[in-house]
Amino acid sequence: xxxxxxxxxxxDERIKEMSALRRALIRPELGGMVGTVAVFTxxxxxxxxxxxxxxxxxxxxxxxxxxxxxxxxGACLLMIAxxxxxxxxxxIGFAGMMIAIFSVTLGWPTWLAIILSFAMCITIGAINGFxxxxxxxxxxxxxxxxLFILRGFTIxxxxxxxxxxIIGGIRDVAEGDWLAPIFGGKIGQPVFQWLGDVGVIDTFxxxxxxxxxxxxxxxxxxxxxxVLVIFGHVLLTKTRFGNWIFAAGGDAQAxxxxxxxxxxxxxxxxxxxxxxxxxFATCQVMEFGSAGxxxxxxxEFEAIIAVVIGGALLTxxxxxxxxxxxGALIFGVVQQGLFFAGVESSLFRVFLGVILLFAVILNxxxxxxxxxxx
Amino acid sequence: xxxxxxxxxIIQMRDIxxxxxxxxxxxxxxxxxxxxxxxxxxxxxxxxxxTFIKTMSGVHKPTxxxxxxxxxxxxxxxxxxxxxxxxxxxxxxxAMIPLMSVARNFFMGNEPIKRIAGIPFYDKxxxxxxxxDEMREMGINLRGPDxxxxxxxxxxxxxxxxxxAVHFGAKVLILDEPTSAxxxxxxSNVLATxxxxxxxxxxxxxxxxxxxxxxxxxxxxxxxxRGKTLxxxxxxxxxxxxxxxxxAGGQELAELEGSLGGTV
Ligand SMILES: Nc1ncnc2c1ncn2[C@@H]1O[C@H](COP(=O)(O)OP(=O)(O)O)[C@@H](O)[C@H]1O
Ligand SMILES: [Mg+2]
Numbered sequence: 282x283x284x285x286x287x288x289x290x291x292x293d294e295r296i297k298e299m300s301a302l303r304r305a306l307i308r309p310e311l312g313g314m315v316g317t318v319a320v321f322t323x324x325x326x327x328x329x330x331x332x333x334x335x336x337x338x339x340x341x342x343x344x345x346x347x348x349x350x351x352x353x354x355g356a357c358l359l360m361i362a363x364x365x366x367x368x369x370x371x372x373i374g375f376a377g378m379m380i381a382i383f384s385v386t387l388g389w390p391t392w393l394a395i396i397l398s399f400a401m402c403i404t405i406g407a408i409n410g411f412x413x414x415x416x417x418x419x420x421x422x423x424x425x426x427x428l429f430i431l432r433g434f435t436i437x438x439x440x441x442x443x444x445x446x447i448i449g450g451i452r453d454v455a456e457g458d459w460l461a462p463i464f465g466g467k468i469g470q471p472v473f474q475w476l477g478d479v480g481v482i483d484t485f486x487x488x489x490x491x492x493x494x495x496x497x498x499x500x501x502x503x504x505x506x507x508v509l510v511i512f513g514h515v516l517l518t519k520t521r522f523g524n525w526i527f528a529a530g531g532d533a534q535a536x537x538x539x540x541x542x543x544x545x546x547x548x549x550x551x552x553x554x555x556x557x558x559x560x561f562a563t564c565q566v567m568e569f570g571s572a573g574x575x576x577x578x579x580x581e582f583e584a585i586i587a588v589v590i591g592g593a594l595l596t597x598x599x600x601x602x603x604x605x606x607x608g609a610l611i612f613g614v615v616q617q618g619l620f621f622a623g624v625e626s627s628l629f630r631v632f633l634g635v636i637l638l639f640a641v642i643l644n645x646x647x648x649x650x651x652x653x654x655x
Numbered sequence: 656x657x658x659x660x661x662x663x664x665i666i667q668m669r670d671i672x673x674x675x676x677x678x679x680x681x682x683x684x685x686x687x688x689x690x691x692x693x694x695x696x697x698x699x700x701x702x703x704x705x706t707f708i709k710t711m712s713g714v715h716k717p718t719x720x721x722x723x724x725x726x727x728x729x730x731x732x733x734x735x736x737x738x739x740x741x742x743x744x745x746x747x748x749x750a751m752i753p754l755m756s757v758a759r760n761f762f763m764g765n766e767p768i769k770r771i772a773g774i775p776f777y778d779k780x781x782x783x784x785x786x787x788d789e790m791r792e793m794g795i796n797l798r799g800p801d802x803x804x805x806x807x808x809x810x811x812x813x814x815x816x817x818x819x820a821v822h823f824g825a826k827v828l829i830l831d832e833p834t835s836a837x838x839x840x841x842x843s844n845v846l847a848t849x850x851x852x853x854x855x856x857x858x859x860x861x862x863x864x865x866x867x868x869x870x871x872x873x874x875x876x877x878x879x880x881r882g883k884t885l886x887x888x889x890x891x892x893x894x895x896x897x898x899x900x901x902x903a904g905g906q907e908l909a910e911l912e913g914s915l916g917g918t919v
Contacts (some may be wrong), residue, residue, distance in 0.1 A: 528764070598755070
């Protein structure tokens with residue numbers, strides 16, 4: 282009798298062990314973490330001497346990763362809320378072009394140009410959301426329409442006004458502006474100067490910048506990325522609104538029945554995605570000093586892929602901002618790493634496709650484990 | 656029975672009609688529900704049970720008729736009005752979100768808030784503790800508050816949904832076919848839960864098309880048939896056969912019974 286009892290106890294123990302392993306497995310960030318470790322290991326082994334890991338190299342892939350992160354945060358929260366925005370890339374082009382037209386062509390103050398562009402894009406985001414909610418159409422179709430409409434205007438406006446598709450001279454008109462440095466500036470210069478002086482970072486040996494460190498500060502782009510990731514993570518996991526985001530994407534009807542304002546949540550997430558796209562555009566315009574009609578091409582898909590690598594389900598209701606940020610980091614490191622390693626850059630697209638497929642398969646498997654479907 | 660006649664019904668549905676275009680889903684249904692009773696609503700598929708309780712919970716506006724809640728006429732514009740008045744509904748398949756944890760589901764729409772530097776954060780500790788306590792009380796042993804609802808059985812999900820409604824102060828709890836997709840053991844768990852809730856003086860409206868489930872916990876029984884009711888029967892005043900008979904519309908069942916040789 283007592284023997285049987287012991288046997289049952291033992292088998293119970295084993296079930297519990299299994300479930301502990303499962304619990305570790307069903308963290309949404311798992312794929313992103315494994316991927317990050319794998320990617321860094323790979324490039325540390327095969328491209329360590331390429332300059333990828335000195336100050337300039339690190340800054341290089343950090344900037345690219347930060348760009349991905351900014352749009353991935355918006356796409357992540359929106360996807361968890363159960364919707365997509367395919368117009369992110371077009372909105373990046375549109376927002377940059379509006380800043381250029383307002384500040385350079387019309388000669389308005391740069392701060393006004395930036396604020397107006399934000400207002401316009403967030404309004405467009407709200408309209409996207411409103412149409413999706415009102416019509417009940419898939420956001421995929423509605424924002425595909427916005428993708429074309431916005432891209433069309435982004436080419437049409439400069440063509441009509443200036444007879445060209447690139448407007449430059451933004452850096453000149455932004456000189457002395459109070460808002461522009463929030464997007465185009467750098468922070469921590471004294472620290473980097475000191476690091477250069479003590480020899481941690483290389484300094485220029487000739488030319489006008491002799492004695493200055495090769496990396497002289499952290500671009501605001503990276504600061505924006507970090508701030509948005511932290512904001513998105515805290516909002517999602519530590520606030521009431523975050524619970525509503527999960528609920529809206531998990532099952533909108535069930536959420537409505539218990540009083541979650543699902544429509545408001547979804548529209549706000551469309552607006553936040555537009556905000557992130559505009560942050561990206563403003564940083565880019567300030568860095569390049571120009572706006573181009575083809576900026577942001579395919580960015581919506583890169584954002585979505587980063588989010589999926591980060592463990593979010595395409596069907597909504599599940600995902601992680603930290604995971605999406607890791608997905609963006611993987612992108613930045615691989616894209617620039619292939620460049621440093623001298624690999625043909627078109628192979629980056631191959632990598633994207635392959636890793637997307639892996640991530641989606643892994644996520645589907647994880648979903649089955651959580652919901653107990655077979 | 657005597658105590659019931661001394662106190663007032665918490666909700667009275669008077670001559671409710673609901674038309675969907677040319678479809679008359681409800682053709683004048685009147686039902687009273689008292690605190691502490693389990694009022695069973697029986698009827699075949701398409702009889703209008705769901706439509707009826709949806710007018711009670713603010714999802715549908717009645718085409719005609721009156722809803723009196725706690726003695727006052729009520730007009731619910733949307734489900735949230737009904738919820739804040741204390742009318743909670745647990746829908747069979749829409750109760751819970753499988754991918755979210757039990758605690759997050761439990762507090763969905765009613766998240767506890769803890770202010771840090773004026774910022775309203777989700778009070779996870781409180782939510783987790785209350786969820787574990789409430790679940791234990793209902794006889795569900797969770798591995799932890801973070802366990803996903805997807806790992807619970809259908810009956811356990813119903814129980815979580817019911818516990819949630821009760822915790823947030825439901826005075827009327829409407830259950831739309833909570834047992835229809837469940838196995839025997841899970842069904843008896845849900846029925847036991849209904850019994851616990853009723854004892855807290857909450858009015859339970861229990862929809863089912865299973866006579867045995869209804870008789871197991873019901874105090875009174877109202878049968879809907881093609882959008883009409885033949886009145887309400889007390890427990891002990893009606894036999895299972897009579898109830899079954901009413902559900903199928905009396906005459907039709909008698910005919911059917913004849914042709915099948917008494918096997919129904
Ligand atoms: N939203 C609706 N629009 C049109 N007809 C409806 C709607 N909801 C219910 N009905 C109709 O009303 C009748 C009663 O349905 P329902 O209340 O769901 O029945 P039950 O829950 O008893 O099975 C059915 O004929 C159904 O087709
Ligand atoms: Mg029904």
